[in-house]
Amino acid sequence: MKKIFALAFAAVMFVGCVKSPLVGGIYTDVKDGLAVTGNAGSSKVGTAEAKGYVGIVALGDASIQAAAREAGITRIHHVDYQAKSYVGVYTIYTIIVYGD
Amino acid sequence: MTKRLLLTTFCIAGAALAVSAQNIRSHYVSKAEADGVIYHTFPVTLFESRETGDLTFDITYKEHRGGRATINFTCRMAQAVPADSVRFAAGWAVLAGPVEKLYLEPEKKGWKHRYTFDADGSQLCGFFDEQAEPEVTLYAGGRPYVYRVKRSAWRSYAPVGYKIFEMIYVNEKR
Numbered sequence: 340m341k342k343i344f345a346l347a348f349a350a351v352m353f354v355g356c357v358k359s360p361l362v363g364g365i366y367t368d369v370k371d372g373l374a375v376t377g378n379a380g381s382s383k384v385g386t387a388e389a390k391g392y393v394g395i396v397a398l399g400d401a402s403i404q405a406a407a408r409e410a411g412i413t414r415i416h417h418v419d420y421q422a423k424s425y426v427g428v429y430t431i432y433t434i435i436v437y438g439d
Numbered sequence: 440m441t442k443r444l445l446l447t448t449f450c451i452a453g454a455a456l457a458v459s460a461q462n463i464r465s466h467y468v469s470k471a472e473a474d475g476v477i478y479h480t481f482p483v484t485l486f487e488s489r490e491t492g493d494l495t496f497d498i499t500y501k502e503h504r505g506g507r508a509t510i511n512f513t514c515r516m517a518q519a520v521p522a523d524s525v526r527f528a529a530g531w532a533v534l535a536g537p538v539e540k541l542y543l544e545p546e547k548k549g550w551k552h553r554y555t556f557d558a559d560g561s562q563l564c565g566f567f568d569e570q571a572e573p574e575v576t577l578y579a580g581g582r583p584y585v586y587r588v589k590r591s592a593w594r595s596y597a598p599v600g601y602k603i604f605e606m607i608y609v610n611e612k613r
Contacts (some may be wrong), residue, residue: 380474384468386479386481386482386497409511420483421468
C-alpha cells in the first residue's frame with residue numbers, strides 16, 4: 340500500500356514539473372527566450388501566466404496573445420518566458436511579451 | 440512514511456517560496472535595449488474593494504523617457520461603464536491621471552476591466568512606503584470606487600517595490 344502511495348506521489352511530482360530547459364527537483368526559477376521578430380523597439384511589456392497545483396490541477400492562459408493584450412501590444416518585438424517550480428507542488432509558467 | 444514525505448515536500452516548497460519572496464529578482468524583469476533599459480514589475484494584487492473585488496497592477500518603466508512610468512491595472516466591476524481616471528495614493532506620493540481602456544470583458548459576475556495610464560515615475564519610491572495606508576480611487580460613470588490596501592500583502596511587497604525603483608533610479612543616473 341505504502342509503495343503505491345509513494346509511486347503515485349512520485350508520478351504527481353513528475354507531472355508537476357514545469358516546462359523549462361532546466362528543471363530543479365526542489366526549486367526551479369528559469370528564464371529563457373521564446374521568440375524574436377523583426378519589429379523594432381519595445382516600450383511596453385505584457386505578461387500572462389498559468390499555474391499548476393500539486394501536478395493535479397493546472398489553470399491559466401499563458402499565451403502570447405494574452406500577454407500582448409494585457410499591455411496593449413500590437414507589434415511584438417520578442418517573447419521570453421519564466422518557469423518556476425517549488426518541489427513540483429506549485430508551478431508557475433509566465434510568458435513575457437515585449438513590443439509597442 | 441507517506442505522511443513524512445508529504446510533510447517534507449510541503450516544508451521545502453514553503454521554504455523555497457519564502458526565500459524567493461524576499462528576493463526582488465523574482466518580482467521584475469529587465470531588458471537592455473539601444474535606447475535604454477526597460478523594466479517591468481510582475482502583476483501584484485495589493486488592493487481590494489468589498490463592492491467590486493480585487494485590483495491587480497503592474498508597472499513598466501523605460502529609461503530616458505522623461506521619468507514616465509506606465510501603470511497597467513485590472514479590476515472587476517458590476518457594470519461595463521469604462522473608467523475615466525484613477526488615483527493611486529500612498530502618503531505624499533500620488534500617481535494619478537486619465538486612463539486608457541485596454542479591454543473590457545464579461546465574466547460570471549460582472550465585468551473585467553483592464554486600463555493603462557502614464558504616471559510620474561519619480562513618485563514610485565515614495566509610493567512604496569511600507570508604513571503608508573495606500574488606496575486606489577477609480578472614477579467611472581461619474582462616481583468614485585475606492586480600493587483599500589491589503590495590509591499584510593502591502594507590508595511584504597512595499598519594501599520589494601521600493602528596492603526595485605531605487606535600483607532603477609540609481610542605474611538611470613549613471
